[in-house]
Amino acid sequence: MQNIIKGARYLLQGFSLINQPGVRRFAYLPMLINTLLFSGAIWFGISGFDQWMNALMPTWLPEWLANALMWILWPIFFLLIALIIFFTFSIIANILAAPFNGPLAEAVEVRHSGQAPPSMAWGQIIKDTPRMIFNEIRKLGYMLIWMIPLLILSLIPVINIVSPVLWVLFSSWILALDYHDYPMGNHNLLFDAQRKTLKQQRGLALGFGMATMAATMIPIINFLVIPAAVAGATVLYLENLKQD
Secondary structure, eight states: OHHHHHHHHHHHHHHHHTTSTTTHHHHHHHHHHHHHHHHHHHHHHHHHHHHHHHHHSOTTSOHHHHHHHHHHHHHHHHHHHHHHHHHHHHHHHHHHHHHHHHHHHHHHHHHHHSOOOOOOOHHHHHHHHHHHHHHHHHHHHHHHHHHHHHHHHHTSTTGGGSHHHHHHHHHHHHHHHHHHHHHHHHTTOOHHHHHHHHHTTHHHHHHHHHHHHHHHTSTTGGGGHHHHHHHHHHHHIIIIIOOO
16 A cells, blocks of 8 residues: 555656656647547547446336436446546557657656666667567557456446446556556567566556546646656656666
């Protein structure tokens, strides 16, 4: 629990870092991307919520029992739908902001430690491009391996009551992996190495991921989440995970 709280604090530290000199110019464009996408996610979720609620309720229940259960299960279904929508839109937002998050992580590292990550020559970058693309495919495959069973579980009546808890844990871990990809990628760590490194401090990773997920559901704050999470993940990596 102590590590979970400590991990969550790194996101708060990220919010303070994105407005620092030398860092903020790299944070503005991810903020704009996040603002546009999460505005769309909020509109999409509000417009379809009633329809999805009815679809999640078993059709064989008597109407009076279905109405009673609707009031009891409404918070659970709301959390489930919110998690699915915001998790999906977070993936899209991170893909679009990815070209700017690497330089942002580098700027945070320079400000925090006074040292830049190792640079790569253009020839080496071009040579490693197929390997990096394969790395992204492996990361997407890893998410789908866990995401598809969770989606199926979420559609099974009665059993889907526990699915929000599983979604919280899954989303927290994936968000931790996703945002640590930028500082670790700057140090030439690929997905398998990133996953093994984060497992060494699973409590920190889950705490950071839970705080990030919670922040994406707070209006206005969620517009700043991507750059703040990149900055916070960078400091978490430098202070707890980076090896010489």
